[in-house]
Amino acid sequence: MSPPPAPAAAVALAACILAVTAATLAGADDPYRFFTWNVTYGTINPLGTTPQQGILINGQFPGPRIDCMTNDNLIVNVINNLDEPFLLTWNGIKQRKNSWQDGVLGTNCPIPPGSNYTYKFQSKDQIGSFFYFPSVALHRAAGGFGSFNVFQRPQIPVPYSPPAADFTLLVGDWYKSGHKQLRQSLDSGAGELLPPDALLINGVSSPAAAPAIFVGDQGKTYLFRVSNVGMKTSFNLRIQGHQMRLVEVEGTHPVQNLYDSIDVHVGQSVAFLVTLDQSPADYAVVASSRRFGISPAASSPALLTATATLRYTGGGAPANIPMPAPPPEGIDWSMNQARSFRWNLTASAARPNPQGSFHYGGIATSRTMVLESSAPAIAGQRRFAVNGVSFVVPDTPLKLVDNYNIANVIGWDSVPARPDGAAPRSGTPVVRLNLHEFVEVVFQSTESEIQSWHLDGYDFWVVGYGNGQWNESQRTTYNLVDAQARHTVQVYPNGWSAILVSLDNQGMWNLRSAHWDRQYLGQQLYMRVWTPQQSFSNEYSIPTNAILCGRAAGLGH
Template sequence: MGGRKSLLATLAWLMAAGTLMMVVRAEDPYIFFTWNVTYGTISPLGVPQQGILINGQFPGPNINSTTNNNVVINVFNNLDEPLLFSWNGVQQRKNSWQDGVAATNCPIMPGTNYTYHFQVKDQIGSYYYFPSLGMQKAAGGFGGLRINSRLLIPVPFADPEDDYTVLIGDWYTKSQTSMKKLLDSGHSLGRPAGVLINGKSGKDEKEPLFTMKAGKTYRYRICNVGLKNSLNFRIQGHTMKLVEIEGSHTVQNTYQWLDVHLGQCYSVLVTANQEPKDYYMVASTRFTKYDLSATGIIRYENGKGQASQALPEAPVGWAWSLNQFRTFRWNLTASAARPNPQGSYHYGSINITRTIKIVNSAGTVGGKLRYAINGATHVDSTTPLKLAEYYGVQDKVFKYNTIADEPPAQVKSDNITEQPVVVNATFRNFVEIIFENHERSIQSWHLDGYSFFPVAIEPGTWSPEKRKNYNLLDAVSRYTIQVYPKSWAAIMLTFDNAGMWNLRSETWERRYLGQQLYISVQSPARSLRDEYNLPDSAPLCGIVKELPNPPPYTV
């Protein structure tokens, strides 16, 4: 007994000291982090502004994990505002309590801490984390999250010399507070001030972001963590071999350019096979009337010579981007996070039980700008939706199915309803979701808790006969999908992960102004086989704060 107390005391001390360690147990390994979240002055575009730092870093530290690791992150909120972190693309099996969005968690209040505990169960690949409340993402607080394959699972490429995280995104020099006031007053954010690569614009930068040895091959994990713009990524003088998209190994095609839309992550292999000197990586805006870009230096070890100032140009038009999407294919011969072929899940042969059509729109409520889905704009409640459901008081907080599976034929801009938007889904049903974009701007959509199969993107409007054009064999399982202007996209998935899950626009002002909803997936059996109980350490708020705990789930 004394030995067990000693071990627990040692682990508690290591967590308090901010130390990361691996604990060897009979169960899956644990990795521990302690994060001190503060404000700090940053100047990524040369303009001093208030940023959100994690352990003094902007961007935040990388989380480097391995399939089935238990990740434990003790977050100390030293801001003057509530805080939550979400884990973009991490599926949180049976555990939406750790999703870190407003409808599932009470916030971490200023001066307090909360410990996230989630398992990266049966996943591999490239992800990122970010602060999910309000416009905090616009101030930083984001970082890379990678899930490496276990040693016993073969990977369809040789081990790279090194593994680099590349966080690209547009950036505003406005403070997150002023951005919130602007949106709350009914105005749009307008154009960003610039683009960043790992928190830097590249202007006047002399030091390299990354180094390479001649003849060696490196893995670059590229994620778009921005607020508004799709970005094109390329590396001067080098090609990129695509090997993974958002948790799935891909057919290894080679590209000169990659369009990385909001919320998306790609892994590429780059071989240092050029003259040893400096080269630029470039990230630039796409599908906009303005042209913003950032550069970062890649330096060959012992190389001589500065990078050429002649930067590679990005492609033009979204038709090129659509054609690139069509070249992405799942690698059906590669192993996944489990020792079975990825292609063993034949999604194309499963009967669709429900079709949900999502149409994005803009309008006004009370004379102020709002963004909607099927005529409804989401507002967060003071009681998280998942907590209300867990305590059985959801009737006092929200209504299910506040939008129809088929949107109204026409939504007038002044006839948008404002409420918590929750769709009730049947556990383990196989569904089809259609995103139809009637606007002239590109959209990007993300679903927490799941990966899905994007089986088609096409111009025009969707109709059932369009199913004959679906890719029902090797669509890449992923968690974010773009929808081009005046186009539609179709995804398929099984709602087999019980919980309350956020489906959102990745265009952050749209999400902030209501273009999101939640999907409630409840198991008929209140069973730990399907969903975990509310953690004992979870803070309570709203109308459930003083309620007695409901009966726990049992095996």
């Protein structure tokens, strides 16, 4: 399936920046796609009961869908008409050699109110379903997110027949409180956010709000792209009377197993095929929150449900079959499903070679990091930490600090490689790693809630999940042959998840909790992947349009 033509917006902008872009982006002959996005507040009514202030892009909630092709050059001019700084990040887009465009506070200064910033990057060597979202000030709780789909080049086959069409489902939790009120709650030291009020599918809940409707023809097969764009809630997705054939996990192709329902954790994306093999009618597409064994007591989070409709052409009446039941609430069902996601070794990647041509299981690791999450009180305030260090956002992005050799900002290697039992503390940690290292990272949880971890700039292989405390003997349980590659991994309550990652993308990269209250209150760090052999083949220079703030203000490019 080919993407639609490039948008016609921002023709004037294209003329003035094309020359600069061609000089700084690889693959200058690859097509360019230009977007101009106006970010504003606007009234939305996702719950169908009480209007709220939302963040709109070009008047849309959710924001516009980006469709492009592998290696396309994306020029996205973001105009901030909010009353506070704003920044977008591109969840799962690898930004090859270009962490300058990552869109997080460690790499970019936020866009001031009334100003703009033009992102310039490639969808380099990627195929799949991704999304974008605001990365500062809890704006994510008010909107500003949208889908980002990268289609294959004609010469690169995907391992399934072209679907009749594809549908996007942006699913996430939602709060009645505005993003400023939520931020004030966290800033006050109250700790994590309270449970959300609802789930949304494509910006609406049901039954109070009109649900999304996906229309298809009997006998045809459709691709569903599903992303968890929420703040902190995992969900399970299922379709009444239909099975789902998993065909993509965050830009890679898995073994195509059939599922009755699929868990999707915060920050994750999947895509599956559904064949319309039932009688013409309306079938429910159901997302429900996952609590993982928490008893349904009054103090426990409520079970949240959102429903959309899969409508057969000529249908319109509800299907006369039972509604799909949610899976068991315990951890075991979900963990076993996660282990069933396996890398398709024979499928092509974004390049002609098969995914499995890189035999990751035969590579010796250069170092191991065991990163344990915690929720300590520091200076009387509830924070979140990694190995006892709670990240504090500096006044100057770390990428600028490193570029201009600004002293006394970065805490180099200040996060220990393993928990050391030291007193909780605040800091601005950056772990120094060498380009082309092959690293084992274990995410350890000693807490009773599920967590989700994301690494910008990379995919990694999820080689193991387990309960309790990780130790070296657990390596015998690793999948070293066809573990699923992805960029966001869940960690089950009081459990661990292990990944292997090949550090082949130079830059300053954010490793963070995808639960946005935890990220906001310090559960993150940065990884500086570097080599002394400086070259544009490794990393691009600072963009000429980079916003300079904090201690870098006035230094020039």
